[in-house]
Amino acid sequence: MMDERRRSHYLAAMGVTLWTLRDVQDRPALAGTVALEATYMPGSPARLRGEPGPDAMMPPVDPPGVPVAAETPPPEKTGVSDPAQMDWDQLEAAVAGCRACGLCDTRTNTVFGDGNRRARLMVIGEAPGADEDRAGVPFVGRAGQLLNRMLAAIGYPRESVYIANVLKCRPPGNRDPRPEESLRCQGFLARQVQLIRPGAILAVGRIAAQHLLQTDESVGRLRGRWLELGPDRIPVRVTYHPAYLLRSPEQKAKVWDDLTLVRRRLDASSG
Numbered sequence: 413m414m415d416e417r418r419r420s421h422y423l424a425a426m427g428v429t430l431w432t433l434r435d436v437q438d439r440p441a442l443a444g445t446v447a448l449e450a451t452y453m454p455g456s457p458a459r460l461r462g463e464p465g466p467d468a469m470m471p472p473v474d475p476p477g478v479p480v481a482a483e484t485p486p487p488e489k490t491g492v493s494d495p496a497q498m499d500w501d502q503l504e505a506a507v508a509g510c511r512a513c514g515l516c517d518t519r520t521n522t523v524f525g526d527g528n529r530r531a532r533l534m535v536i537g538e539a540p541g542a543d544e545d546r547a548g549v550p551f552v553g554r555a556g557q558l559l560n561r562m563l564a565a566i567g568y569p570r571e572s573v574y575i576a577n578v579l580k581c582r583p584p585g586n587r588d589p590r591p592e593e594s595l596r597c598q599g600f601l602a603r604q605v606q607l608i609r610p611g612a613i614l615a616v617g618r619i620a621a622q623h624l625l626q627t628d629e630s631v632g633r634l635r636g637r638w639l640e641l642g643p644d645r646i647p648v649r650v651t652y653h654p655a656y657l658l659r660s661p662e663q664k665a666k667v668w669d670d671l672t673l674v675r676r677r678l679d680a681s682s683g
């Protein structure tokens with residue numbers, strides 16, 4: 413349970429001086445776990461099979477007819493063609509040499525992922541920006557620093573979590589990833605999730621949430637409920653991207669709600 417000292421620390425880290433903590437247990441939208449059945453496998457898009465509530469199932473979403481696995485990692489570089497079969501070294505080499513979509517022509521560096529490969533918490537964002545493209549590391553720059561402070565405030569400093577993006581290469585001008593780019597790249601992220609098998613995933617921002625959950629719902633609608641990803645039913649919490657928080661600091665209290673619930677979930681599952 414978060415205490416007042418930790419809350420104050422978080423508020424200071426986030427630059428929030430005045431707000432009122434709501435009891436999430438009293439909020440109907442947050443009171444229960446939303447049962448979604450999603451399958452997110454390398455080489456195929458995530459498939460959302462459920463709608464919030466155990467009795468309101470959606471039909472499966474058919475994956476677009478884009479060949480993904482066959483085009484993703486170059487076999488001659490790794491000796492393994494399917495990301496689902498790769499170990500960490502093979503996967504990292506496959507990403508570094510990948511030319512499966514046009515972003516390979518404009519990137520400076522691929523951005524594989526960063527952090528603890530045995531993490532209990534995995535953070536998934538959208539795509540590298542200019543700073544990340546230069547550094548080859550996800551979530552650097554001002555948004556990355558804010559994310560670091562947010563994570564530290566709930567007792568999960570950056571080095572304890574694993575951070576990755578949906579796309580491993582920067583879209584020019586920081587435009588949104590195109591569907592075909594996400595499709596061609598998704599096998600890498602799926603394998604990272606498989607290898608780590610985190611206790612929870614924090615999806616930050618609209619693009620990451622919509623890609624993982626194969627939905628076009630807004631972050632505002634996806635927040636406030638637990639979702640589940642893949643055959644391992646990894647709990648997923650959606651929250652706002654730290655870059656958005658830099659522009660809209662009034663949303664920081666909502667992110668605190670989200671992070672608090674992630675922390676509680678991880679605490680409960682480690683007991």
Ligand code: SF4
Nearest residue numbers: 510513580581596597
């Ligand atoms: S974004 Fe992904 S699929 Fe496209 S070139 Fe980079 S690693 Fe390959």
